[in-house]
Amino acid sequence: MLFRQLFDQETWTYTYLIGDETTHEAALIDPVLEQVERDLKVVTELGLKLTRVLETHVHADHVTGAGKLRELTGARVAASPSGAPCVDQQVKDGDVLTLGGLSIQVLATPGHTDDSLSFRVGNKLFTGDALLIRACGRTDFQNGNAGQLYDSITGKLFTLPDDTEVYPGHDYAGLTMSTIGEEKRHNPRFAGRSREAFIEFMNNRKLAPPKKLDVAVPANRSCGKPAPQAQA
Numbered sequence: 001m002l003f004r005q006l007f008d009q010e011t012w013t014y015t016y017l018i019g020d021e022t023t024h025e026a027a028l029i030d031p032v033l034e035q036v037e038r039d040l041k042v043v044t045e046l047g048l049k050l051t052r053v054l055e056t057h058v059h060a061d062h063v064t065g066a067g068k069l070r071e072l073t074g075a076r077v078a079a080s081p082s083g084a085p086c087v088d089q090q091v092k093d094g095d096v097l098t099l100g101g102l103s104i105q106v107l108a109t110p111g112h113t114d115d116s117l118s119f120r121v122g123n124k125l126f127t128g129d130a131l132l133i134r135a136c137g138r139t140d141f142q143n144g145n146a147g148q149l150y151d152s153i154t155g156k157l158f159t160l161p162d163d164t165e166v167y168p169g170h171d172y173a174g175l176t177m178s179t180i181g182e183e184k185r186h187n188p189r190f191a192g193r194s195r196e197a198f199i200e201f202m203n204n205r206k207l208a209p210p211k212k213l214d215v216a217v218p219a220n221r222s223c224g225k226p227a228p229q230a231q232a
Contacts, residue, residue, distance in 0.1 A: 001018060001019065001020065001021065001102060001121065001122065002017070002018065002019035002020075002021055002026070002046055002048065003016070003017065003018055003019075003124070004016070004017040004042060004046075005167065005176060005177075006035065006038070006039060006042070008032040008034065008035050008062065010034070010062075011032065011061050011062040011170075011212075012170045012171065012172050013030065013032050013059075013061070013062050013169065013170055014030070014167065014168065014169055014170065014171065014176075015028060015029065015030050015031050015032060015035065015039060016028070016029040016030070016126055016167060017029075017039065017042060017043065017046075017048075018099065018102065018104075018121055018124075019043075019046060019048045019099075019100075020099055020100025020101050020102050022100055022101055023100030023101065024047055024048050024049055024100070025048070025049060025051045025052075025099050025100040026043055026046075026048035026049060026050050026051065026052075026099070027050070027051065027052035027053065027054055027075075027099050027104070028043075028050060028052075028053050028054070028065075028069065028075075029053075029054045029055075029056065029119060029126050030054070030055060030056055030059070030064070030126075030128065030169055031053060031064060031065035031066060031069055032062050032063070032064070032065055033062070033063040033064060033065040033068060033224050034063075034065075035065060036065040036068045036069055036072070039065065039069070040069070040072065040073070049073075050069060050073045050075045051073075051074075051075050051076065051099070052075055052076055052077075052078060052097065052099060053065075053066045053069050053070065053075050053076070053077045053078070054077075054078050054079070054097075054104070054117075054119055054126075055077065055078070055079035055083065055084070055087070055117075056079075056116060056117050056118065056119070056126065056127070056128025056129065056130075056169055057079075057080070057083060057112065057113045057115050057116040057117065057128055057129065057142075058079075058083045058084055058113060058115060058142065058217060058220045058221055059129075059216055059217075059220050060141065060142060060210045060212065060213045060216050060217050061170075061210040061211070061212055061213075061216060062212060062216060063212070063215065063216050063219045063220060063224050064219075064220050064223060064224045065224060066087075066223045066224055067086065067222065067223030067224035067225055068224055070088070070223065076088040076089055077089070077223060078090070078091050078097065079091070079115065079117070080092070080108070080115035080116070080117050081115075082110075082114050082115035083113075083115035083221075084220060084221045084222070084223055085221065086221070086222050086223040086225075087223065091106045091117070092106065092108060093106060093107060093108035094106065102121060102122075103121070104119050104120070104121050105119065105120040105121070106118075106119060107119070107120060107156060107157070108152075109127065109128070109130040109131075109149075109152040109153070109156060109157065110145070110148050110149070110152055111130060111137070111139055111144060111145055111146065111147075111148040111149020111150070111151070111152045111153075112128070112129045112130050112136070112137030112138065112139060112142075112144055112149055113129075113137075113142040113143060113144055114142070114143035114144075114145070116128055116129065116130050116137070116152070118130060118131075118157065120160075120164075123161075123163065123164055123165055124164075124165045124167060125157070125160065125164050125165060125166050125167065125180070126167050126169075127157065127166055127167065127168050127169065128168070128169040129168070129169045129170060130149065130152055130153060130157070131153050131157055131166060131168065131183060131187075132168045132169075132170060132171065133166070133168055133171050133173070133175045133177070133178045133183070134173075134175075134178075134183070134186060134187050134188065134189075135187065135188075135189060136149060136153065136187070136189050136190075137149065137169075138202070138205065138207055139202050139203075140202075140203075140205070140207060141209070141213070142217070146198060146199040146202035146203055147195060147198075147199050149202070150190075150195050150198045150199065151195075153190060154190060154195075157180065158180060158183070158184050158190075160180050161180065162179060162180050162181030162184070163179055163180070163181065164179060164180040165177055165178075165179055166178040166179055166180060166182075166183060189201070
């Protein structure tokens with residue numbers, strides 16, 4: 001499997017490129033609109049053809065490049081049925097997508113948002129904003145639910161093998177990846193913390209809204225197209 005981790009410095013977003021080395025089919029996970037040209041350049045340089053775009057959830061901190069990539073390449077966009085209605089394929093927990101000879105397992109991991117998904121490809125786990133490195137996604141908007149996030153991470157992701165590699169949707173400390181075993185032992189949100197204590201902590205964080213919330217969410221529900229302006 002070909003694999004690249006790409007980064008958007010403005011929004012601290014990781015985009016992931018995976019490709020089948022035999023068929024040269026490729027997928028991008030969580031692309032950023034402003035980085036579409038860069039991402040397609042990498043796809044071309046590696047001799048790949050983009051056939052899938054996978055969205056872990058409707059993002060609030062950046063505008064997705066999914067719709068633009070679909071226009072330029074014909075790639076099919078996949079996301080949760082609870083997410084953007086503009087996608088080509090709605091996928092749910094337990095579904096398996098194919099990318100050439102690769103299998104992409106879909107895991108529903110709601111809690112950060114109600115439509116949050118994670119994707120598992122071999123030993124690599126792409127967790128979006130659910131499980132971050134030594135942290136987790138916030139739960140105070142977009143139908144977030146702290147108890148649901150605790151259950152998603154401890155009851156589903158933490159049951160995977162300890163050597164499963166974790167690739168999050170963001171990182172704000174210069175870290176690039178982790179493992180399930182590391183997060184079980186060292187993530188302060190979960191290690192030694194009860195469900196009740198986690199819920200109390202998450203519900204009392206008092207965070208400012210994401211800077212792009214009002215623009216990003218409506219645009220991302222349209223796969224990256226700006227929301228139409230209301231008529232005066």
